[in-house]
Amino acid sequence: MTTIIDGNAVAEEIRDGLADAIDALDEAGVKPGLATVLMSDDPASETYVSMKQRDCEEVGIEAFDYELDPETPADELYSLVDDLNDDDEVHGILVQMPVPDHVDDRTVLRRIDPAKDVDGFHPENVGRLVAGDARFKPCTPHGVQKLLDAADVETEGADVVVVGRSDIVGKPMANLLIQKAEGGNATVTVCHSRTDDLAAKTREADIVVAAAGVPELVTGDMLSEGVVVIDVGVNRVDADNEKGYELVGDVEFESAKEKASAITPVPGGVGPMTRAMLLWNTVKAAAEAEGVDVDL
Ligand code: NDP
Incomplete structure (x- = not known):
C-alpha cells in the first residue's frame, strides 16, 4: 500500500498550530503583518501573491499589498523595500520573484531587513541556515x-x-x-x-x-x-x-x-506546505520583533 501524503491536511494542521501563537501575539497587542510586493503581470505570480494574501487573512495576519508596474525603475522598488523595513506594522516582506530584467534580484534580496526576510533568501539568513542556526527556513x-x-x-x-x-x-x-x-x-x-x-x-x-x-x-x-x-x-x-x-x-x-x-x-x-510555512515565518518574525514568547 502506498501512502499518498496529503499536503493540504498537513498544511491545515500547521495553520491550526499557528493559532495559539497568533493568540499570544494578540494578547500582547501585536498583529503580525506581511507585505507582499508584486512587480510583474505574469498571471502565475499574480495568483501566488493573491493566494498568500488570502492565507494571511484566514489566519489573522495583516496582509499589506504592494503592486508596482513592471516598468517601474528599480530604485523605486528598492525604496519601497526601505520603507517596509522601517514600518513597524510590517514583520515580513516578500518580493515575488521573478522581478523584471532591469531589476537585480540579488540587490532586492539584500535590501530586505534580514529580520523581515520571511522567504529566508537574504545572504545572512542563508549563512545562518548553513551554519545550523536558521532564523527563517526557506x-x-x-x-x-x-x-x-x-x-x-x-x-x-x-x-x-x-x-x-x-x-x-x-x-x-x-x-x-x-x-x-x-x-x-x-x-x-x-x-x-x-x-x-x-x-x-x-x-x-x-x-x-x-x-x-x-x-x-x-x-x-x-x-x-x-x-x-x-x-x-x-x-x-x-x-x-x-x-x-x-x-x-x-x-x-x-x-x-x-x-x-x-x-x-x-x-x-x-x-x-510552502504557503503554510510562509505564515509560520511571518508569525515567527512578528514574535521575535515584538519580544513575545511563542511556541513554534
Ligand atoms: P530552477 O529552475 O531554479 O532549478 C531547477 C534545478 O533542477 C536546477 O538546479 C537544474 O540544474 C536542475 N535540473 C534541471 N533539469 C534537470 C535534469 N534533467 N536532471 C537533473 N536536474 C535537472 O527551479 P526551482 O528550484 O525554482 O523549482 C523547481 C520546481 O519546483 C519547479 O517546477 C517549480 O515550479 C517548483 N516549485 C514548487 C514550489 C512549491 O511550493 N510546490 C515552490 C518552488 C518551486 P542546473 O542547476 O544544472 O541548471
Whole structure:
C-alpha cells in the first residue's frame, strides 16, 4: 500500500498550530503583518501573491499589498523595500520573484531587513541556515521537512537524493537534510542538469526530493521499492480541458506510486506546505520583533 501524503491536511494542521501563537501575539497587542510586493503581470505570480494574501487573512495576519508596474525603475522598488523595513506594522516582506530584467534580484534580496526576510533568501539568513542556526527556513524545504515528519519518515541515516540545486529549493533542502538536527542527519546527494546518470543516483535513494522543473522527469523505473518520493515540481503542460493546461510534477506519479511507500501528489502535496510555512515565518518574525514568547 502506498501512502499518498496529503499536503493540504498537513498544511491545515500547521495553520491550526499557528493559532495559539497568533493568540499570544494578540494578547500582547501585536498583529503580525506581511507585505507582499508584486512587480510583474505574469498571471502565475499574480495568483501566488493573491493566494498568500488570502492565507494571511484566514489566519489573522495583516496582509499589506504592494503592486508596482513592471516598468517601474528599480530604485523605486528598492525604496519601497526601505520603507517596509522601517514600518513597524510590517514583520515580513516578500518580493515575488521573478522581478523584471532591469531589476537585480540579488540587490532586492539584500535590501530586505534580514529580520523581515520571511522567504529566508537574504545572504545572512542563508549563512545562518548553513551554519545550523536558521532564523527563517526557506518555505518550500521547510514544508518538505514537515511533510516527512507528518508521514513518519525518518531522515536520520537515510540516503536522500535531491534533484535540483536552486537557491530556493534544492540547496536549502540539502542543507536542512544534512543538519545535525531533527529532520536532518541524512546522507544527501544533490543532482542537477550536469549529473551523470541521474537514474543510478535515484535508484540508491531511500528518499527522493524532485525539484527540477522538468515535467515527469523521475519515473518509476528510476526508483527502488519502498522509496519515499517528495515531488516539489509544478509544471504546466498542455491538456485537452477547459483551461488548456494541467499541472504535473517532476515525478511521473503513476509509475512512481508503484514503487513508493509514500509519495506526494501534484497538486496537493508540497504546494500547500510552502504557503503554510510562509505564515509560520511571518508569525515567527512578528514574535521575535515584538519580544513575545511563542511556541513554534
Ligand atoms: P530552477 O529552475 O531554479 O532549478 C531547477 C534545478 O533542477 C536546477 O538546479 C537544474 O540544474 C536542475 N535540473 C534541471 N533539469 C534537470 C535534469 N534533467 N536532471 C537533473 N536536474 C535537472 O527551479 P526551482 O528550484 O525554482 O523549482 C523547481 C520546481 O519546483 C519547479 O517546477 C517549480 O515550479 C517548483 N516549485 C514548487 C514550489 C512549491 O511550493 N510546490 C515552490 C518552488 C518551486 P542546473 O542547476 O544544472 O541548471
